[in-house]
Amino acid sequence: MTPLLELRGVEVGFPVRGGGVARAVDGVDLAIEAGEVLALVGESGCGKTTLARTIVGLERPDLGEVRFEGEPVARRGRALREYRRRVQMVFQDPAGALNPRQTIYEAVAEGVRIQKVPGNEEALVADALSRAGLRPPERFFPLYPYEVSGGQRQRVVIAGAMVVGPSLLVADEPVSSLDASVRGEILELMLGLVRETGVSILVVTHDLGLAWNIADRVAVMYLGRIVEQGTTEELLGDPKHPYTAALLSVVPEAGVREPQILAGETPDPVRIPSGCRFHPRCPLYVSGEAARLGIEERCRTEDPPLAPVRGGRQVAACHATAATAGVAG
Amino acid sequence: MSTAPQAARPLLSVRDLSVTYPGAGEGVPAVRGVSLDVAAGETLGLAGESGCGKSTLAGAILRLLPRGTEVTGEVLLDGEDVLTMRPGRLRAVRWTELAIVLQGAMHSLNPVQRIGAQIAEAIELHEPGLGRGEVRGRVAELLELVGIPAGRAQDYPHRFSGGQRQRVLIALALACRPRLLIADEPTTALDVMVQAQVLRLLARLQDELGLAILFVTHDLSTLASVCRRIAVMYAGRIVEEGPSGEVFRTPAHPYTRALAAAFPVIGDPAFRMHPSGLPGDPPDPRDLPSGCPFHPRCALAQPECPAIDVRLRPAGPGRAAACVLVEPS
Numbered sequence: 001m002t003p004l005l006e007l008r009g010v011e012v013g014f015p016v017r018g019g020g021v022a023r024a025v026d027g028v029d030l031a032i033e034a035g036e037v038l039a040l041v042g043e044s045g046c047g048k049t050t051l052a053r054t055i056v057g058l059e060r061p062d063l064g065e066v067r068f069e070g071e072p073v074a075r076r077g078r079a080l081r082e083y084r085r086r087v088q089m090v091f092q093d094p095a096g097a098l099n100p101r102q103t104i105y106e107a108v109a110e111g112v113r114i115q116k117v118p119g120n121e122e123a124l125v126a127d128a129l130s131r132a133g134l135r136p137p138e139r140f141f142p143l144y145p146y147e148v149s150g151g152q153r154q155r156v157v158i159a160g161a162m163v164v165g166p167s168l169l170v171a172d173e174p175v176s177s178l179d180a181s182v183r184g185e186i187l188e189l190m191l192g193l194v195r196e197t198g199v200s201i202l203v204v205t206h207d208l209g210l211a212w213n214i215a216d217r218v219a220v221m222y223l224g225r226i227v228e229q230g231t232t233e234e235l236l237g238d239p240k241h242p243y244t245a246a247l248l249s250v251v252p253e254a255g256v257r258e259p260q261i262l263a264g265e266t267p268d269p270v271r272i273p274s275g276c277r278f279h280p281r282c283p284l285y286v287s288g289e290a291a292r293l294g295i296e297e298r299c300r301t302e303d304p305p306l307a308p309v310r311g312g313r314q315v316a317a318c319h320a321t322a323a324t325a326g327v328a329g
Numbered sequence: 330m331s332t333a334p335q336a337a338r339p340l341l342s343v344r345d346l347s348v349t350y351p352g353a354g355e356g357v358p359a360v361r362g363v364s365l366d367v368a369a370g371e372t373l374g375l376a377g378e379s380g381c382g383k384s385t386l387a388g389a390i391l392r393l394l395p396r397g398t399e400v401t402g403e404v405l406l407d408g409e410d411v412l413t414m415r416p417g418r419l420r421a422v423r424w425t426e427l428a429i430v431l432q433g434a435m436h437s438l439n440p441v442q443r444i445g446a447q448i449a450e451a452i453e454l455h456e457p458g459l460g461r462g463e464v465r466g467r468v469a470e471l472l473e474l475v476g477i478p479a480g481r482a483q484d485y486p487h488r489f490s491g492g493q494r495q496r497v498l499i500a501l502a503l504a505c506r507p508r509l510l511i512a513d514e515p516t517t518a519l520d521v522m523v524q525a526q527v528l529r530l531l532a533r534l535q536d537e538l539g540l541a542i543l544f545v546t547h548d549l550s551t552l553a554s555v556c557r558r559i560a561v562m563y564a565g566r567i568v569e570e571g572p573s574g575e576v577f578r579t580p581a582h583p584y585t586r587a588l589a590a591a592f593p594v595i596g597d598p599a600f601r602m603h604p605s606g607l608p609g610d611p612p613d614p615r616d617l618p619s620g621c622p623f624h625p626r627c628a629l630a631q632p633e634c635p636a637i638d639v640r641l642r643p644a645g646p647g648r649a650a651a652c653v654l655v656e657p658s
Contacts, residue, residue: 043520149610150379179378180547180591181584181626184606191602206521212595213604236595250525251595252554261525265490 002070003031004200005055005087005168009064012050022269024050026224027064029306032168037194037201039215039232041208041247045266047224052170052204056089085115088161090171094153098145104129105141108160115164128163131196132156133189151182155189162193169193172204187214208251212236220244223277224269226306230314240309240316242284275300276319284320295319338408339366340541341390341509346402348382348389356399357614359385361565363402369508370539374552374573376588377562378611383545386562387513390543391429392419406509424455428502430495432514437498438486444497445472445482451504471500475530492523496530503534509541517546528555549585550592553577561585564612564622567641571648581650583627621653629654
């Protein structure tokens with residue numbers, strides 16, 4: 001089956017002062033099926049936001065392509081306009097995403113006008129607000145963003161994206177700026193939209209708990225590359241890449257797992273390490289486990305491809321995983 | 330009520346503290362009669378969402394609130410009331426007894442002064458008798474303590490990453506060897522892995538220096554993993570208090586239950602495709618609901634809740650909760 005959206009070998013770089021290129025997205029293959037929730041997980045600087053911006057057309061890939069319903073995404077004209085209607089972005093900070101001088105009605109109606117959505121504008125806005133849980137919608141029409149709560153602002157942003165009838169929502173950290181008790185309601189709203197309208201959601205986050213709450217599948221990104229991908233149950237239940245395992249181990253859960261705290265921070269995408277890009281921070285490499293497995297040299301020099309790690313759809317880019325999977329048969 | 334087992338006087342004892350910000354009419358009650366104790370070397374977690382008064386409480390303990398704010402009650406530090414201290418004594422107590430680490434490490438350091446000089450300045454101000462060599466030695470020691478090579482004392486703040494800057498701020502707070510550190514959302518803006526690094530650092534400092542920490546955040550699962558006791562705040566009051574593991578796993582107050590469920594246990598089927606939140610938003614301190622201020626969002630609200638201003642009552646050994654459903658045992 002053709003996926004709704006597909007990335008093939010996408011690379012996006014930014015020239016940096018003093019020469020060199022920050023390879024923010026460094027060869028990504030990723031597919032999103034119709035009606036699924038995919039969580040793209042990683043630390044800041046891993047390239048996940050650049051990847052999201054590339055999908056919605058705010059960045060252009062230097063190499064590779066973005067395909068929508070099996071066709072390359074148009075670069076101009078009516079087809080591009082149609083793509084922009086069907087792929088909507090929900091930005092991180094609902095306070096910043098809304099124009100403070102625009103009423104909630106205007107904020108949601110703007111999309112209807114720009115995309116020339118057929119039908120009665122007021123009815124469309126009312127329906128979108130109501131689906132986003134802002135009821136009765138007429139009460140919210142004349143209000144300004146500062147007059148509603150943070151959770152309600154996020155609902156307005158989601159209504160503004162949904163009003164044009166998209167097939168894919170790209171949501172960048174949709175709940176990270178919200179209060180803990182409000183977070184669940186927004187996630188519930190997103191799940192409800194998937195169930196009711198069949199929209200797909202790509203949710204970009206550093207929060208593995210969010211993935212467990214709403215995602216069908218998870219892709220883990222490190223330094224511009226997807227390093228592991230699988231169904232949420234498989235990937236979070238039994239991570240095969242040491243980076244995923246480390247990320248999972250530091251989720252505070254009253255000490256359920258022994259935390260594997262990696263030294264340092266995500267390296268500079270201008271100087272991506274040779275071989276496996278994770279090896280300088282990898283617990284298996286640093287502890288000597290890679291040497292014991294006899295793969296130390298490969299970790300340092302060979303860039304591991306994403307390879308299946310079990311019968312299912314889980315894939316991981318790790319020499320150690322590949323080596324031990326081979327031994328286990 | 331005190332849950333500390335020892336009879337010794339606590340290092341910090343907050344008694345019936347209320348803080349009212351100036352505003353229309355009677356002002357804005359941000360903290361409404363809070364009592365809590367922190368023993369020497371103990372970690373107390375203070376949980377709550379935006380507007381619950383937790384940062385105001387932290388500011389009141391250090392007397393950092395704006396002029397014109399009405400503060401009543403007592404903040405006893407070793408039996409001496411911080412609220413009535415003369416300015417000279419207060420200056421001595423800040424840094425040498427009490428220190429604070431705030432969120433947003435990016436903005437708390439002077440961008441045009443080397444970090445070593447910023448730490449040295451704090452030491453020299455409070456211990457004018459020290460020689461330059463001794464001060465330099467202390468700066469080096471402090472930086473090493475938080476895991477930053479002493480040689481980097483000559484660098485400016487922009488040369489450090491977000492996590493490193495947060496470490497520098499912790500070193501700065503510890504410059505005059507305080508006995509109590511107030512950490513207000515010290516890890517909120519940081520990545521999961523860096524957050525884990527900072528939390529481990531705080532745990533080590535508490536252990537090595539016998540430091541008492543008042544840890545303020547909205548993330549109950551973080552508190553459960555680093556604190557011995559937790560107090561949960563809602564609408565300016567403490568609504569639950571007790572040993573952290575018990576409060577997190579078997580909350581007595583419906584609000585604590587919602588906070589605990591907001592961050593899912595990864596792998597637990599109860600949370601899978603089932604985000605959990607509360608209807609509505611945290612209350613505005615300018616417009617608090619009647620009776621129990623949580624009643625409009627409470628799934629277990631009783632007919633009498635809008636009328637009863639329920640206070641903390643015993644909820645098992647070392648525990649207390651402010652809910653009519655808690656049977657006074």
